[in-house]
Amino acid sequence: ELWRDARPRPPSTMDGATTPDVFHTPAVAPPPGLGSAGPAEGRPRASFCIAGDDDPGGSGAGANDLDAEGPESRPPEGLAEYTDWAIERSGDWGTFQKRYSLFLNIPWVLCGAQTMAQVFTTLPPHRRRICTQQVSSCSYDLLPDSECSILRAEYEYLEPGHTVASEFDLICNSSMLLPLLGTLFFLGFFGGAFVISGIADSRGRRRAFLWGMLILQSGAFIAAVAPSYGWYALGRAVVGFGVGGVGLVSYVWNAEVLGSSARAMLVLISNCFFAFGCASVSPVSALLSKWRALSIFLFVMGLPVLLMQLVLLESPKWLASSQKADELHKVLKRIAEVNGCPPPPRPLAAVGHQKTGAGSKSSSEGADALRLLLLDRRLSDRFYPMCLAWFALSLGYYGLSMNVSNLGMNVYISSAISSLVEMPGYVIAFYTIDSPRFGRRGTTCAGLCIGGACCFVGALLLGGRGQASPSVLCLVLLFIGKLAVAVGFAVVYMFAAELFPTSVRSRSIGLQSLSARCGGMLAPMVANLGKTSRALPMFIFGAPCLLSGLALLRLPETLGKPMFDSVEDMPLPAAGGSSVLPCLKRYRQLEDEVEGNAASNPPAPQTYGNDARD
Numbered sequence: 001e002l003w004r005d006a007r008p009r010p011p012s013t014m015d016g017a018t019t020p021d022v023f024h025t026p027a028v029a030p031p032p033g034l035g036s037a038g039p040a041e042g043r044p045r046a047s048f049c050i051a052g053d054d055d056p057g058g059s060g061a062g063a064n065d066l067d068a069e070g071p072e073s074r075p076p077e078g079l080a081e082y083t084d085w086a087i088e089r090s091g092d093w094g095t096f097q098k099r100y101s102l103f104l105n106i107p108w109v110l111c112g113a114q115t116m117a118q119v120f121t122t123l124p125p126h127r128r129r130i131c132t133q134q135v136s137s138c139s140y141d142l143l144p145d146s147e148c149s150i151l152r153a154e155y156e157y158l159e160p161g162h163t164v165a166s167e168f169d170l171i172c173n174s175s176m177l178l179p180l181l182g183t184l185f186f187l188g189f190f191g192g193a194f195v196i197s198g199i200a201d202s203r204g205r206r207r208a209f210l211w212g213m214l215i216l217q218s219g220a221f222i223a224a225v226a227p228s229y230g231w232y233a234l235g236r237a238v239v240g241f242g243v244g245g246v247g248l249v250s251y252v253w254n255a256e257v258l259g260s261s262a263r264a265m266l267v268l269i270s271n272c273f274f275a276f277g278c279a280s281v282s283p284v285s286a287l288l289s290k291w292r293a294l295s296i297f298l299f300v301m302g303l304p305v306l307l308m309q310l311v312l313l314e315s316p317k318w319l320a321s322s323q324k325a326d327e328l329h330k331v332l333k334r335i336a337e338v339n340g341c342p343p344p345p346r347p348l349a350a351v352g353h354q355k356t357g358a359g360s361k362s363s364s365e366g367a368d369a370l371r372l373l374l375l376d377r378r379l380s381d382r383f384y385p386m387c388l389a390w391f392a393l394s395l396g397y398y399g400l401s402m403n404v405s406n407l408g409m410n411v412y413i414s415s416a417i418s419s420l421v422e423m424p425g426y427v428i429a430f431y432t433i434d435s436p437r438f439g440r441r442g443t444t445c446a447g448l449c450i451g452g453a454c455c456f457v458g459a460l461l462l463g464g465r466g467q468a469s470p471s472v473l474c475l476v477l478l479f480i481g482k483l484a485v486a487v488g489f490a491v492v493y494m495f496a497a498e499l500f501p502t503s504v505r506s507r508s509i510g511l512q513s514l515s516a517r518c519g520g521m522l523a524p525m526v527a528n529l530g531k532t533s534r535a536l537p538m539f540i541f542g543a544p545c546l547l548s549g550l551a552l553l554r555l556p557e558t559l560g561k562p563m564f565d566s567v568e569d570m571p572l573p574a575a576g577g578s579s580v581l582p583c584l585k586r587y588r589q590l591e592d593e594v595e596g597n598a599a600s601n602p603p604a605p606q607t608y609g610n611d612a613r614d
Contacts, residue, residue, distance in 0.1 A: 074348075075344065076348075078565070079325060079565075080317070080320045080502065082347050082348075083319075084259075086316075086332045088259050089341070090336040090339050091339040091341065092261055093259065094335075094339030094340070095340070096335045096339050097262060097339075100254060100312075101258070101269055103311070104251075104253055104257075105250070105269050105273040106304075107247065107250045107305050108247060109274070110298075111277065112273070112277025113278070114243055117281055117285075117294060117295070117298060119281075120163075120291070120294065120411075121163055122165060122179075123165070125159070125163055125165045125166035126158045126159065127143040127171070128142055128143060128155065128156060129150070130155060143155055148171070148172035148173070163291050164229070165178060168232075177229060182521075183521050184236055185236050185239065185240035186240060186517045186520040187237060188219075188236070188237040188239065188241035188242075188243075188244065189240040189241065189243055189244035189513075190514050190518070191244070192215070192244030193244040193245065193248055193513035195241075196208050196212045196245025196246075197245070197248055197506040197511075197513075200248075200249050201505070204318055204319075205256070205315040205318055205506075206313070206314045206315075208506075209250065209309065210309050211245070212242050213242065213246055214242075215238060215242040216242025216302060217299065217302050217303070219237070219238025219239035220235070220239055221299055222235030223236055223239060223299075224295035248509055249506070251266065252315075252506050252509060254266060254270070255494065256502075267426065267429050267490050268426050271422070271486070275422050275426070278418075278419045279419035281294075282416055313331050313334060316328055316331045319331060320565065321502040321566075329347065369507040370507070373507070378570045378571070378573060379504070379570075381554070381555075381573055382499050382500065383511075383512075385551040386555075387511070387512050388515070388548040388551055389448065389492060389551070390492060390512045390513065390519070391516060391519040391544060392448060392452075392519065392544035392547070392548040392549075393448070393488050393489045394515075394517065395540075395541060396451055396452075396455070396481070397482075397486060398524075399519075399540075400485065402523060402524055403527045403530055403538075403541075404417075404478075407478075421483050422483065424483065425484070425487040425490070426486070426490055429443055429491050433494065433559070440494060440557065440558050441495065441552060441555055441558070443487060444491045444549075444552055445552045445553060446484070446487070446549075447484045447486075447488025447491070448485070448546070449549035450480070451481045451485035452481075452542040453542070454542075455539070455541045456542045458474050459535040459538035459542065462474060462538060481542075488545075493509070495558060496508065496509050499558060500564070501564035501565055501567055501569060502563065503565065504567070
């Protein structure tokens with residue numbers, strides 16, 4: 001097996017005596033039912049990752065050892081709290097997590113490559129007139145794209161199999177079928193995020209990943225051997241379906257294996273892998289000049305990712321949510337073994353008595369996830385602003401990438417710049433999401449607001465120059481806006497994963513991703529408006545970003561807080577809700593106080609005819 005060579009860490013000794021490994025406990029106990037909130041300075045806490053005799057039963061530290069270390073070393077009763085407790089003490093960024101982060105982020109390279117393949121397989125073809133005896137005057141100059149008056153027999157393609165357009169003769173009236181491929185791709189993404197997320201919540205992350213990869217590879221094969229435009233369009237839609245499911249499951253799966261202090265690595269790693277996949281398509285498409293060769297390359301590229309299913313274990317958080325205590329303990333034992341720690345003790349016996357009730361509660365929440373997200377204020381107050389944020393980020397991210405072509409830049413250069421400009425943003429996000437000044441919420445809001453402001457200023461500069469080439473300042477603002485939106489897009493995955501409980505996490509992120517796909521489907525249409533007005537698309541990209549950035553200020557910060565297991569673990573929303581502006585919140589409080597005083601002290605009855613001012 002993959003982890004066959006892993007061995008437990010030998011006990012540390014000093015003068016022949018065994019020395020236990022000591023960590024720290026939180027200075028303030030977490031709320032009941034939420035488990036450990038993470039390490040903090042000031043108080044020692046015991047760990048089962050200690051030196052001692054091996055446990056032949058495979059149950060980890062014995063009861064006597066736990067009693068000797070103190071009551072805080074005992075495992076919590078709930079499976080969700082037990083899982084966080086075990087991962088934290090086995091190492092939240094150990095060898096196991098590093099290997100899993102590598103494996104679960106490799107699919108992002110494939111997703112990025114499949115997403116950007118659309119740009120190079122649908123390039124406009126180059127044509128020239130065929131010189132025959134019937135033509136009195138003939139020139140071998142290239143025909144403009146707007147030349148549609150000549151018959152098919154009077155022109156030829158310089159590279160017949162270079163793009164889908166030249167292969168299937170998609171020019172003039174048929175040229176509108178090319179951007180339709182992008183819409184179909186994101187439409188498939190729309191369905192995949194919804195369906196695969198449901199499978200991930202009900203059947204597990206491992207099975208959902210397998211189904212997503214099988215669908216993605218099926219679509220890639222159909223696209224590679226497509227005999228006509230209809231078959232190629234079907235293949236791209238199926239590929240989008242698989243990409244939507246695989247990307248979502250990979251991120252949630254990886255986040256649930258890491259500890260709370262190590263989830264910031266996801267922002268840097270996953271997005272860098274995606275950007276690398278986007279950037280890698282440009283040189284590959286330059287080497288493989290035929291669109292069909294590029295499609296075959298992408299299909300072969302996905303085969304090793306499909307085989308990763310053989311070495312991946314199920315998510316411990318999902319096993320805890322599904323009340324599968326035995327399988328959960330096996331996975332946690334493997335994590336501890338690979339990280340060089342003795343295995344954790346088994347869950348307490350009380351879990352067995354809670355299994356039926358908790359399991360039915362989890363199943364009920366899984367079946368009613370959509371109703372809870374839309375109607376339960378504990379979820380809906382978070383769900384609606386996040387859907388708007390995902391829509392704005394997707395519209396701005398893909399729209400700014402496609403709108404570069406309206407500035408007259410080479411498609412290969414613009415694609416390279418669009419991918420490379422994201423790298424500094426991911427490094428910035430890696431440091432800001434763990435900063436108390438920004439955190440998850442602050443970084444996402446800053447990316448949205450800065451990106452929206454750059455779009456608005458850039459629109460004003462473009463509108464004032466007419467059809468002239470954009471200034472250097474306008475180009476700088478364009479790429480700063482793209483960087484800021486990329487930062488927000490990188491962090492919103494983690495923010496969304498930490499805002500919602502395990503029982504509805506995949507479904508909630510899937511539904512939020514549906515909002516993002518709506519923005520992605522609108523992005524090429526909005527960018528196409530740049531052919532008539534270069535400023536209008538920038539205004540449309542910027543308005544949702546600014547609006548959603550302000551709306552997210554109402555949501556709680558998730559930095560350093562444990563993820564909830566069920567909806568019942570979440571705090572109830574405050575009466576009257578919260579407000580972005582403190583003065584407006586205080587105004588509502590004063591209104592409530594006035595109404596309360598009026599109810600408790602009703603006015604004295606007045607005599608008919610007296611002046612009310614007396």
